Amino acid sequence: xxLTVLINGWPSFSTNGLAWFGPGAGANGDPVVQFRAMQTGTxxxxxxxxxxxxxxxxxxxxxxxxxxxxxxLVISTLAAIFLTEFAxxxxxxxxxxxxxxxxxxxSVIYGLVGLLLIAPWVNGLIGNGRKESVxxxxxxxxxxxxxxxxxxxVMILPIMIAFTSGALAAVPAHxxxxxxxxxxxxxxxxxxxxxxxxxxxxxxxxxxxxxRALGEAIMLAMLGGGRPFAPNPLDxxxxxxxxxxxxxxxxxxxxxxxxxxxxxxxxxxxxxxxxFSVALLSLAAWAVRQPLKRYGIGI
Amino acid sequence: xxxxxxxxxxxxxxxxxxxTASWPLIDRLAYGLCWAVGIGLCVVAVGIVVFMFIKxxxxxxxxxxxxxxxxxxxxxxxxxxxxxxLIGTFIVTAIGIAIALxxxxxxxxxxxxxxxxxxxxxxxxxxxxxxxxxxSIVLALFGLLLFARPLFALLSGSTxxxxxxxxxxxxxxxxxxxLALPLIVGATREALLQLPARTREASFALGKTRATTTRxxxxxxxxxxxxxxxVLGMGxxxxxxxxxxxxxxxxxxxxxxxAPLLSTLRGTGSTLTYYIYxxxxxxxxxxxxxxxxxxxxxxxxxxxxxxLVTRLSRGRAA
Numbered sequence: 240x241x242l243t244v245l246i247n248g249w250p251s252f253s254t255n256g257l258a259w260f261g262p263g264a265g266a267n268g269d270p271v272v273q274f275r276a277m278q279t280g281t282x283x284x285x286x287x288x289x290x291x292x293x294x295x296x297x298x299x300x301x302x303x304x305x306x307x308x309x310x311x312l313v314i315s316t317l318a319a320i321f322l323t324e325f326a327x328x329x330x331x332x333x334x335x336x337x338x339x340x341x342x343x344x345x346s347v348i349y350g351l352v353g354l355l356l357i358a359p360w361v362n363g364l365i366g367n368g369r370k371e372s373v374x375x376x377x378x379x380x381x382x383x384x385x386x387x388x389x390x391x392x393v394m395i396l397p398i399m400i401a402f403t404s405g406a407l408a409a410v411p412a413h414x415x416x417x418x419x420x421x422x423x424x425x426x427x428x429x430x431x432x433x434x435x436x437x438x439x440x441x442x443x444x445x446x447x448x449x450x451r452a453l454g455e456a457i458m459l460a461m462l463g464g465g466r467p468f469a470p471n472p473l474d475x476x477x478x479x480x481x482x483x484x485x486x487x488x489x490x491x492x493x494x495x496x497x498x499x500x501x502x503x504x505x506x507x508x509x510x511x512x513x514x515f516s517v518a519l520l521s522l523a524a525w526a527v528r529q530p531l532k533r534y535g536i537g538i
Numbered sequence: 539x540x541x542x543x544x545x546x547x548x549x550x551x552x553x554x555x556x557x558t559a560s561w562p563l564i565d566r567l568a569y570g571l572c573w574a575v576g577i578g579l580c581v582v583a584v585g586i587v588v589f590m591f592i593k594x595x596x597x598x599x600x601x602x603x604x605x606x607x608x609x610x611x612x613x614x615x616x617x618x619x620x621x622x623x624l625i626g627t628f629i630v631t632a633i634g635i636a637i638a639l640x641x642x643x644x645x646x647x648x649x650x651x652x653x654x655x656x657x658x659x660x661x662x663x664x665x666x667x668x669x670x671x672x673x674s675i676v677l678a679l680f681g682l683l684l685f686a687r688p689l690f691a692l693l694s695g696s697t698x699x700x701x702x703x704x705x706x707x708x709x710x711x712x713x714x715x716x717l718a719l720p721l722i723v724g725a726t727r728e729a730l731l732q733l734p735a736r737t738r739e740a741s742f743a744l745g746k747t748r749a750t751t752t753r754x755x756x757x758x759x760x761x762x763x764x765x766x767x768x769v770l771g772m773g774x775x776x777x778x779x780x781x782x783x784x785x786x787x788x789x790x791x792x793x794x795x796x797a798p799l800l801s802t803l804r805g806t807g808s809t810l811t812y813y814i815y816x817x818x819x820x821x822x823x824x825x826x827x828x829x830x831x832x833x834x835x836x837x838x839x840x841x842x843x844x845x846l847v848t849r850l851s852r853g854r855a856a
Contacts, residue, residue: 240672240680247683314575321572334576336848337583343840344586345777347814351833352586354819355593355826382820393582424558426565447671454673457779457811461820487675491783496705498683510679517671 241514247498248508254289259508262469263292270295270467270484274493277501288501293509295469299483302384302470303459304452307391311448315396316434316441319403324429342397350461353390354382358462361386365480373474377481382464385479390462391455395448402447406440407433439528446524450517456487463488486513587837594834597827607789607813620832622791623813626707627776627839629802630786630809633711634718634775639768641715642722647752649723650730670720675780681713682784694804695794706794707803710785717778718771725770729763730756766850773843776836779811789816810836 252259262268267283273291282288322334358381370379410433418428434441464482467489472478484492486509494506558566605619645662653659685693686704694706737759741751757764786806793801808816813832817823 243683244676244680317568317572317575318579321576325569325572326576330576333580336844337580339847340583340587340841340844341579343773343777343844345779345811345836345840347777347779347811347818348586348590348833348837348840350820351814351818351829352589356585356589396579424561424565426561426568430568450671450673454675456673456675457783457815461815461818465820487673487780490675490679491780494679494784496703496787498679498686498704507679507683510676513673514676517673518668521668521671 241511241518244507244514245511248504248506248511250501250504251289251291251508254287255291259291259293260297261292262294268292270489274489274502274505277505278493278495280501289504291505291508293486293512295467296484296486296489296509297512298469299384299463299467300453300485300487303388303391303463303483303485304449306384306388307395307452308445308449310388310392311395311399312441312445314392315399315403315444315448318396318400319407320429320434322400322404323407324425324433338397338400341393342401346394346455346458347461349390349394350458353386353458353462357386357389358382361480369477369480373477377466377468379477379480380464380482382462382482383480384464384470384483387459387462387464387483390458391452394455394458395451398451399444399448402440402444403437406437410436439531442524442527442531446520450520453513453516453520454487456485456491459483459485460488460491465492587841590830590834590837593830594837597830598834599831602828602831606791620810620813620828620835622789623808623810623832624835625791626782626786626807627809627811629707629807630711630714630782631772631775633707633803634714635768635772637712637715638718638722638771639764642719642767642771643726643757643764645719646723646726646730647756650727651748651752651756666720666723669716670724673780674717674778675784677713677716678781678784681709681781685709685712685785692804695806703806705785705787705806707786707805707807710781713781713785714775714778717781718774721770721774722764722767725763725767726760729760732763733759762850766847769843769847769850773840773847776809776839776843777811779815782809782812783815786812789813810839 263270263273266272267286267290270292272283276283276290277288280288283290318338322331322338326334360381361383362381365379365381373379407429414432414436415428418432419425423431463484465484466482467484468482470478470481470483474481490506490509493502495502497503498507558569561569599619602619603624604621606622607620645666649659649662682704684690684704685706686702688702690704690709691702693708693712695703733756737755738751741755742748746754786808788806789808789812791802791805791807793805810832814829814836815821817825817829817832819826819829821829823829
């Protein structure tokens with residue numbers, strides 16, 4: 240499967256070489272300009288028809304994925320601890336279906352809710368002064384890196400909580416009892432014994448969460464701001480309000496019908512990159528889990 | 539009441555909750571954070587449901603259910619309802635489950651009951667795991683490439699230049715089946731592994747073969763497990779947009795001509811998710827009222843499926 244996708248995306252890679260992953264320069268460096276050129280079939284002056292520089296898309300993917308996974312890692316660990324250790328039975332009975340519901344809500348609905356609930360709020364947060372200060376570079380709106388990352392966090396939370404709490408529940412009771420008997424309070428016990436033992440599962444949870452965040456397309460296409468822009472961390476707070484368009488979202492937005500057109504080849508190249516990163520991720524997780532497994536509860 | 543006549547069940551001795559007052563400040567802070575996160579999750583979930591509920595109810599009209607959408611009409615009054623996407627959702631789900639259910643149960647039974655040769659079992663196991671991790675948009679790209687081959691011309695219509703279109707309900711359903719497969723395999727496998735060995739041994743002792751045991755003893759007893767896996771798969775299929783976007787991609791049902799049912803199945807159309815995407819403020823349709831209404835219907839379906847899974851899993855535990 241990787242091969243099939245890669246073969247159809249190959250023209251794009253072979254035309255651009257390794258610069259495919261790099262940023263473009265000048266007015267033609269904008270992926271939108273490149274997409275339009277491919278769709279209309281008129282090559283940009285001085286460049287082949289398949290000219291494509293993916294850096295803004297890759298940067299957007301990295302930012303949103305990394306942000307969401309880091310936030311979700313903290314929240315999911317806390318939530319899993321709460322679910323397995325501290326929640327009274329009544330709260331457990333409520334929380335379990337809630338997490339299942341959050342996992343089941345389709346990504347379009349997340350997109351819709353984000354667009355109509357969070358985006359206006361963030362839009363108010365930006366303020367007119369900030370918008371005017373950068374209006375010749377990029378239009379700011381409520382759909383931006385911050386909004387996309389927040390909603391993405393909620394989307395990858397359920398699967399991460401499921402992994403982590405499963406492992407926490409599987410920690411043998413006598414391990415914890417030993418710790419309690421030594422006088423550690425319940426939080427110390429959970430943190431020092433259970434969470435430690437569950438580290439392999441937390442790694443798996445992170446990997447699955449990252450894979451989901453990488454592959455999430457629809458919600459990010461709706462909430463990213465609709466422009467492949469590479470947010471610049473040097474912009475201070477404005478950085479969080481700049482639009483992004485990750486790799487998967489670009490496929491959703493720009494793909495036509497036909498795989499065998501210039502735009503089609505480019506999209507398959509993007510798909511191949513996604514597939515390759517997901518495969519690499521699971522490999523890395525496997526490698527990280529091996530040494531941890533000896534002392535812990537693994538999945 | 540008759541219940542009072544029975545001896546009272548022994549009171550469950552619960553350890554007294556340790557008071558947090560004696561903990562160091564950091565630990566108390568972390569404990570509080572745990573509670574905050576738990577409550578926060580509930581608030582988010584309730585917020586989504588309530589928000590969609592309010593917006594959906596106010597946008598929902600009965601006529602939306604019986605009218606077809608008309609693409610390209612921008613005035614909201616005349617752009618029709620979501621009859622076609624609704625039908626499309628059912629078709630895609632039916633095809634997807636019809637393929638994924640037998641395949642998934644078959645694979646799970648083979649993995650647990652037979653599993654030989656060992657290397658093949660390992661390979662199949664990790665293949666299923668890998669499929670679960672593949673983004674659905676890439677799955678869709680792969681599907682389009684595959685089904686646009688002349689070999690699969692039967693499954694979809696043809697392009698204006700005479701090539702194979704590659705977009706049809708058949709194709710979308712097949713790719714959806716791949717999406718639902720890991721869930722069904724996972725649930726069935728769990729259920730099979732949880733069955734006590736004596737169930738199998740009793741059947742073997744009566745002289746039944748492995749195949750008969752599987753068919754007559756194992757499958758009936760893991761029915762709730764299979765059912766909850768299927769329902770999870772259905773939820774996944776109903777909620778997916780990326781595959782529909784690439785493998786169907788027209789708002790209305792557009793048949794290819796020929797026999798009525800076959801024409802629809804070989805033709806293109808849409809599902810509710812695509813409809814929402816299309817009519818969302820960022821989509822081409824841009825009439826949020828429609829998106830709300832369809833989103834509400836979709837969320838109700840998801841909620842119903844969720845409740846079903848909860849009931850099925852509770853029933854198994856009891």
